[in-house]
Amino acid sequence: MAPVSSTSQTGRPRLWDGPTRLFHWTLVVLVAFSWWSGEEHEMEWHRWSGYGILALVVFRIFWGFAGPATVRFARFVRGPATVAAYARTLFKRGGEHVPGHNPLGGWSVVAMLAALAVMVTAGLFAVDVDGFESGPLATYITFEQGRSAAEVHEVVFNVLLALIALHVIAIVFYRVWKGQRLLPAMLHGRAPDGVELSADGMRVTWWKLALGVILAGAIAWAAAQGFRF
Amino acid sequence: MPKTSSDRALRLAIAAAAGLAVAGVTTFALAAPSASAVIAERQANYKKMGAAMKAIKDQLAGTPQKGAVVDAAQTLATIARKQTGLFPAGSGASSGVKTDALANIWSDRATFDGYQKDLIAQTGKLLAAANTGSISATTERYRATGKVCSACHKEFRAD
Numbered sequence: 001m002a003p004v005s006s007t008s009q010t011g012r013p014r015l016w017d018g019p020t021r022l023f024h025w026t027l028v029v030l031v032a033f034s035w036w037s038g039e040e041h042e043m044e045w046h047r048w049s050g051y052g053i054l055a056l057v058v059f060r061i062f063w064g065f066a067g068p069a070t071v072r073f074a075r076f077v078r079g080p081a082t083v084a085a086y087a088r089t090l091f092k093r094g095g096e097h098v099p100g101h102n103p104l105g106g107w108s109v110v111a112m113l114a115a116l117a118v119m120v121t122a123g124l125f126a127v128d129v130d131g132f133e134s135g136p137l138a139t140y141i142t143f144e145q146g147r148s149a150a151e152v153h154e155v156v157f158n159v160l161l162a163l164i165a166l167h168v169i170a171i172v173f174y175r176v177w178k179g180q181r182l183l184p185a186m187l188h189g190r191a192p193d194g195v196e197l198s199a200d201g202m203r204v205t206w207w208k209l210a211l212g213v214i215l216a217g218a219i220a221w222a223a224a225q226g227f228r229f
Numbered sequence: 230m231p232k233t234s235s236d237r238a239l240r241l242a243i244a245a246a247a248g249l250a251v252a253g254v255t256t257f258a259l260a261a262p263s264a265s266a267v268i269a270e271r272q273a274n275y276k277k278m279g280a281a282m283k284a285i286k287d288q289l290a291g292t293p294q295k296g297a298v299v300d301a302a303q304t305l306a307t308i309a310r311k312q313t314g315l316f317p318a319g320s321g322a323s324s325g326v327k328t329d330a331l332a333n334i335w336s337d338r339a340t341f342d343g344y345q346k347d348l349i350a351q352t353g354k355l356l357a358a359a360n361t362g363s364i365s366a367t368t369e370r371y372r373a374t375g376k377v378c379s380a381c382h383k384e385f386r387a388d
Contacts, residue, residue, distance in 0.1 A: 041383065129275070130382060131282030132375035139287045143280035226290070 013202035014189040015099055017068045019059075019209055024186055027056050027116075031164075035157075043133040047224070050135075054120045055220035060113060062212040069201035070099065076106035083107065097180050099197045108167060115160040119153060124223055126150035136226035264324035271315035272328075274308045281305050282378070285359075285371050295362050302359040302367075305374065306352040313345045322387075329387040344381040351377050 016024075030052045037046040064073040078086075086103040089095055101109055124135040127146025138146045174180040181192055191197045222229075281301040288298050321332050334341045355370040382388070 041379065127279070127283055128379075129279055129386075130375060130378035131279035131284075131286065132378055134283065134286065138283070139290050143276070143283045146283065147279075228290075 013191075013197050013199040014068075015070060015185045015191040015195075015197055016189050017071065017202075017204045018189065019204065019212075020063065020067065020071050021186055021189055023056055023060055023063070027053065030056065031116075031160075041133075043128070047135070050120055050123050051220045051224045053116060054124075054223055055216040057113060057116050057120060058219045059212050059216035062215055066205070066208040066212060068204060069198075070101070072201075073110075076101035076103075077110060078103040078106060091177070093178060095178055095180075097192065097195045099191050099195050105170065108163065108170070112160070112163050112167065115156055115163055119156045119160060122149045122153040122156060126153045136224055139226060264320045265326045267315055267317060267320050268324070268326050268328050268330075271312055274312055274315070278305055278308050278378075281308075282371075282375065285355075285367070289364065289368055289371065293364055293367070295359070298359045298367060299356070302352070302356040306349075306356045309345070309348045309352045313342075313349075316341070331385050331387055334385050341381070341385055344377060344385070348374070348377045348381070 030049050034046060034049040034053065037043075037049055063071055069075055083103045086098075090104065124137040125141055125146060126149040127134040127138045127143055128150065129147070131143055134146060135149070138149075141149070171182050174182050185191060281304040284301040285298055288294060288301075316330070316334055318335055320326075320328070321330050321335060322328055323332065351370070351374045355367070355374050358366040358370040361367075
């Protein structure tokens, strides 16, 4: 199948492709829903929400290798020298608008994905105090180990909340202090006016997208079954 | 100096008072064990119940071994009866000991006691179902028991 170009109507490449934007906003909804269902002890809903997040995380990791240039890890995960150099310009008003994840923001993405991965894994093994509610993989471990997993699940949630807060504060900071609007691109996908974005590698290959969706769905489904088929 | 009868009376009175004090303290200690001891005991018991609940769930998820299910159900039924005596007044968070037991256990004692009675009844039925070896009956009674746990926790346990 021929690759389909991910370009806007004006011919400029999209900064964020459709699948990545859908991933992002679905994740926002599911993290919020998981929080609510967890607090309310709606554990059946909470488990389903967690499987959804697992699928999203798997897809995003796959997409970090198979997606368009701006979402690839190889593009946005930068070494310490580049991060340090960028950090020195952080509080400069205006400044160059890096299309996509900047060297600091890239690590924020990695941190959030890592926190989500630990969160979901701990949740799969977690056991509630009454030994009645549990993740689908809890059958492989003892009650005490399952309780420890639940504690990790709880602690990492606070880490995740802190990372999300930092993410939102950073976007407000870029808007107010640096005059860079980061939010619209995550909604409509287009790069802001005046920000040059090379079209190289900015394509969504449909068979790779399909493969990523199938992979994500299969792993989440298998985990939900506790790997017992 | 020769001992007078009033001296003897005083000594007797002191000895009696001391004896009464010792007896009193002993009685008090027996009647009301320290909050930390009773909290530790009921927590250890609940953990055993949690482990037993998980054991039954794990059994039901695979091919259940009747013996293992009955053992766990027996643990639940036995401990459910023990727990009723382990919530004396003054063994809440106000005792200074770390506990998730909420103060309304003592202010709404009737409701809390109702849950404890219900737990005894449900674990009894679960044990009976486990003894029949019926997976469907055991699953049903297991769920009913779990509901008592979570309903009571929602109302009386800090989370």
